Structure formats: structure tokens, C-alpha cells
Amino acid sequence: MKLQKMVWMGVWAFGAASAQAAGVTLTMSCNSSEQEIQYCKKMAAEWGAKTGNTLELLSIPQSSSDILGLFRQMLAGKSDKLDVLQIDVVWPGILKDQLLDLKPYTNGVEKNHFPAMVANNTVNGKLLAMPWLTDAGVMFYRKDLLAKYGEKPPSTWAELTATAKKVMDAERKAGNAAMQGFVFQAKAYEGLSCTGLEWVASFGGGSIIDRAGKTTINNPQAAKALDMAAGWIGTIAPQGVLNYAEEEARGVFQSGNAVFMRNWPYAWALGNGADSGVKGKIGVITMPKGDGPDSTGAAALGGWQMAVSKYSKHPKEAADLVLYLTSEAVQKERAITLASNPTIPKLYQDKDILAANPFYGDLFETLKVAIPRPATVTGVKYNEVSAAFWNATHEVLSGKSTGTASVKKLEGKIDAIRRGPSW
Template identity: 55%
Template sequence: MKPSLISIAMCCLSAWAQADSLKISCGAVGQELTLCKQAVAQWSKKTGHEVQVVATPNDSNDRLALYQQILGSGSDKIDVLQIDVVWPGILASHLADLKPLTAGREQQHFAGIVANNTVGGRLVAMPWFTDAGLLYYRKDLLAKYRQAVPDTWAALTATARKIQDGERAAGNDKMWGYVWQGRAYEGLSCDALEWLVSHHGGTILDSSGKSAVNNPQAARALTMAAGWVGSISPKAVLNYGEEEARGVFQAGNAVFMRNWPYAWALAQKADSAVQGRVGVVALPKGGADGRHAATLGGWQLAVSRYAKNPRLAADLVLYLTSSEVQKQRALSASYNPTIGALYSDPDILRANPFIGELYHSMSNAVARPSAISGRRYNQLSNQFWNAVHDVLAGKSDAATALQQLDVSLKRMAPAGFRAGK
């Protein structure tokens, strides 16, 4: 994050700090901030305790930088933090152990996510919502051009080109075939990991923590993606995050979009240009011999170990991650619960027709190598997304970029990455 942004945020947090209230940071992608404020207000009404909701940067890298500065100084300016699924290992030393305060309620949640949030035997965060990458498509346009939903990346490329060209010839010069997250940030690591795994190109690190990116399948995957830029994807995709991609798709100017489940509810709103015309499926395979791959995402709620009232903060976390609140969030904004029982809830299934299938796809979702790289994950991911971005931007070919990345990762951890080191 730029120093000026951090300084502004720290200044605002200082102004908000009050000993007799809690401060919670929430994301603001899609409807996150609105829903957070609503649920916090419900808890405040029930308990009589004031809570101040702090908006933090949408960009996950900037948000992590802000958290690290605040926590690194031992500040109590934020009591409850919304943290990414890959941050427990990075921030664990600054987070409170919630296990003595949960009365076992973490057992209602997906065991894999609870395990992800447990560092050194300490439960440092509670699961709030979970994600997996999805392919959104325009049902009406596929029907108009008599095209099947693509099962492989090659089929997606061909279909996107056909419909894009047809729509432009009909007068929509803003139409693009495929939009996704191409900015050099964590979102690109998610997209690129899906490309690699779908081509059997590895998961950045192998199970022993050693670099596994330098292989022909990975190079083929990145070469494929680079071919989209300026062809079926705008050159501006190199600066797209989730919201930029959603903006283009929801305005009716893209055939396909890669995004997280939150985009479904927004696409169905009355002011959406594509309301009722969107379908959702698993992301394509790398080829006939490839596999469907979706990066596991999601966010957690953690309590700062510097909070003045950690028990009260933990009570807020347990309320916000409860079945009641997770159902509200699923119904109003298609945020995926971390409580398995909710995936068979008839109300949720009516509101989110694809969520039942998503339950099964999540069991096969690909985790980023954060568990094995521990505190060094952000450094590793930064190296990965920058290498991928160089390929997408035409600054390097895939084979060269991956070879250089392999050297860099080995230099960073000569014996391989190890969790917590």
C-alpha cells in the first residue's frame, strides 16, 4: 500500500478509537460492507455494545499491508479483522486464540477451513464465508449463436471469439469475449493457479515445499492466457480486479467472466443489464486430458491479540459467523456459507441455484500453498503473480518467466518452504 494511504487510514482509526467500543474491519467488494454493517447493528442491538465498522482497502495486498502495520505496532485500533484464507499463517502471532472462547462452535464449520485457521494448535480465526472460482456466461448469447457451454479453455476461446465478433458486427463495439482478474495482485495468483492446475502444471510448490512451476504444462497454460489479452480480453484486463471484471460483464459487455460466487446476486439485481441471462458452471479444463480447477478462497474473522476486550470481540465474531448470519448473507448476496448444513437449506438453494453443486466442487478446490509456506506466503505469491503478469503483458515468454521464477523461489528457500519459517 502507498504510505500516504496507510497514513490516512491510521489517522482515521485513531480518531475512531474508543475504549468502550469495538472496532471491526470489513471488506467492501460487492455488498460486503453493507452486509457487515447490518449484522453488526443486529449484534449491537442484542448486546447493547457499540461497534464501529472500519472500511479497509478492497485490494487484498493493500489490506494486508495495513493490517501488518497496525498489528506490528501492537495497536488496539482494530479489534476484529476480516482476513483472507491465506493470511492465518502470516498474521498468527498477532491474533488471539479463539478456541477457549468458542464452546466448540467451530465444529459446525468445514473441517478443512478450521484446520487452515489453526496455527500451532491455536484457532486464530473463525470461518465467515468460502469461495471457489467460477465461470459466468451469458445464456442468451450462447443460445443466439448456438454454442455449447465450453468445457475446455480452447472451447471457451473459440466461443468467446465467435460471439465477440458477431456482436461487434451487430453494433456493440464494447463487447469482449472473456474478462477476468489480470492485475498484478493476489487475484491473479488465484486465476493463474487455476490455469496451471487445469493443465496439470503443478500448484507452485509441491507437497515438500519445493518449487514446482518450471514445467511445460505450466508454460502452456500461461501462453494460452497471454493469447487472450487484446484478443478476446481487453488489454485493460491487465489492471482488472474482481470488481472491474464484474463491471464489464454486468454492463452486458462480456460473454464470459471468471469471478467468485458473490457476483451472482449482483448480476440478478433489477439494475443489472444481464439480469436473468447469466449461467454459472465450473471453470474449463486444460484440455481433454485436463481437469476442472477452482482456487479455494474465502474470508475469516479474527480477533487482535491487542484488543482491550478480547472476550467481547470473540462474542461478536461468533455471532457474525453463526448459522443465522451466514444464511442471511447467502440469501441476500450469495456469499457461500462455511457451515455444511446450510448447503441443503431450501431457502438458500432457491436463491442460489448453483450452490448445491458448489458444495461438491469446493471439496475439490485447489488451495494456494499458504499452509506450507506459512509467513512467507505473501512473498511467494508476489513472485508468482509478477512472473505471470510479465507473461500476460508480453514482457517475457512463459518458459523464460517460469524458469526465472523457479530460480527465485529456490533462492528464497534453498531447502524448500516450510510452514512457519
């Protein structure tokens, strides 16, 4: 109740002057960052002027878990006070019973978006959300340091490991004792589910649980991938990486003290900011491959979607708003003004967008191979499954377990979760 009271303190209304009488009033959640709030206000005013409707923006907490908690509370109560929701990429399965099927409203426009995102948002044949912005793990590296030591950007994890060690050792010998070879997200939290999934999938070890709901994590390639990552701790990665989330990794890399960094694309703009120690020295490549015949670069899919509550009194208008906000024109404007990653592949060839975001050419290759976390198939149980995976991965990284023992134990935990209430 405290959370709900806090949230409802901030509501802004925008629309045409006559909209109060002529049109309908919708309420949409908006990201809590000031930049996003200002953009949502702009979009609300434009859509209101276009349709004669009024859009109220609902302020929400900063934490994703708090946002999900609020949404679940409101939807469980069948509240009609929230029509359009911005939802995380792992939420469609969790909220599947309370979101509107958008297929009757789209006229097939979802085919213009990345197939992996559309598949992620489709549960039991229903399109529960439209892609709004996308994200995927990428590998950042120091262009200047690789050139200095005659190294090329790595295409495999083995190459990354060797290059990271060579450059790190040389830089330390030259006087920078703080230099690390590789920093990434290894803290026991959702971010480790992303990095761990990338390692496993890149070795041909599957996606933890397949789309049919079968637990697949207990296999030699998955175990090998986790053991590989454990070998980085204390060698090319600092022991402290076991407590790193995105910002901790970025802090080390941006200060000039890491050769490689796994992170999300947001780090590009910050890394090239005026106050960055590595401005103009950053390269971006797709995630490295494993070492098996089925190995491939794998990037965890992230991003946000637009969905409509099943309890909205105005589903048609709400769906129209979702289609407007996720349209090509709006996504292009967001990409240029906010460096927001589009969910429409053709926009990565748009000259205006590439002028504003030169690295989008490289990012497109990563997004093409992005893999979703097993959120759709696990539904409301995703948080439990993800926690089991990140804890199992963390045990291997911290030397408390081996890859083989960990994936076997994890299989049992996931199957136990499966035996609970249906996911």
C-alpha cells in the same frame, strides 16, 4: 501514525444497558462498506443483549493492504485495543504469531465448515481463525448467446476458447464490433495470482508451492497453462484485459459485450440488477478443466475469517463472539439478507437461502473444489511470493516470456525469497 489516527475516529458501542458494569467491552474490526457496517451494528447489538457484554466496532480503511498494515502495526505493538479481527483468507500465515488458537474454544464446530477453509486457517496445528464468508472464482456466461448459436456451457478450457471465438465472431459479424469472447483479471496484482493459480492447477500443474514448502511451479503443465492463457490475448480477449481487475471485467460483461467472464460471485447480483444489460441472461458454471489426465476444474479460494488477537484481555469472550458470528444461524441470515456466501456446506441446500440466491446451487460445486493460495505455508513472505507469481504470469500474457522460461525463472525467485528470513 496518520492511518491509525484516521481509523480511531470511528468507534461505535453496542450492548445491553447494564453491560458497561456487568460485562466486558470488546472491540472488533468491521468491513468498511456501508452495508457491512450496518450489519455489524445489528450483530453487535444482538450479541450484546445475549451476553451482557459491550461490543465496539472499529472503522477501518477500504483497501485490504491498508487494513493489513493497520493490523500489523497494532499487533506488533501488542495493542489490546482490538480483540476480534476480520482477516483476509491469505492473512493467517502472515499474522500467525499474533493470533489466538481457537481450538480450545470451538468444541470441534470447525468440522461443519468447508475443509479447505479450515485447513487454510490452520497453521502449525493451531486454528487461528474461523471461516466467516467464502468466495471462489466462477465462470459467468451468456445463456442467451450460447443457446442462439447452439453451444453448451464448456467443461474444458479448449471448449471455452472455441465457443468464445465462435460466438464473438458471429456477434461481431451481426453488428456488435465491441463483443469479446472472454474477459478476466489479468492486471499485475493479487487478482492475477488467483486467475493464474486456477489455470495452473486446472492443468495439474500444482499450487506454486506445496504444503511442505517445496516450490513446485517449474513443471511442464504449469508452463502449458500459462501459454494457453497467453493465446487468448488479442484473440478472444482484448489487449486491454492486461489492465483488467474485477470491476473492469464486470463492466464489459455487464454491458453485454462479452460471452464469458471469470469473476467472483458478487458479480451475480449486480449482473442481474435493474440497470444491467444482461439481466436474466447470465449462467454460472464451475471453472473449466485443463487437458491432462490430472486436470480438474480449479477455483481460487477467497473470503474472510474471524480471528482473535493474542493480546486481547478477554480471550474467552472474544472467542465466544467469533463462534456466534460464524454460527449456522448467523451465516444463514447473512446469506439471505446480504447474499454473503456461507462457509458451512449444508447451508447451500437450505430452501430459504436458495430462494434468495438461486445460483448458490451451482456455486456449491465450485466451492467444493476451491484451492487456497500458498499463503499459509509462506507466512509473512506471501506478499513477495504472490507478487513474483503475478509478475511472471503477466510477462507470459503480455508476450514478454514463454511459459517454460517464466516458470523456471519464477522458481529461482521463490527460492531466493525462501533464503531470506524464515517464512
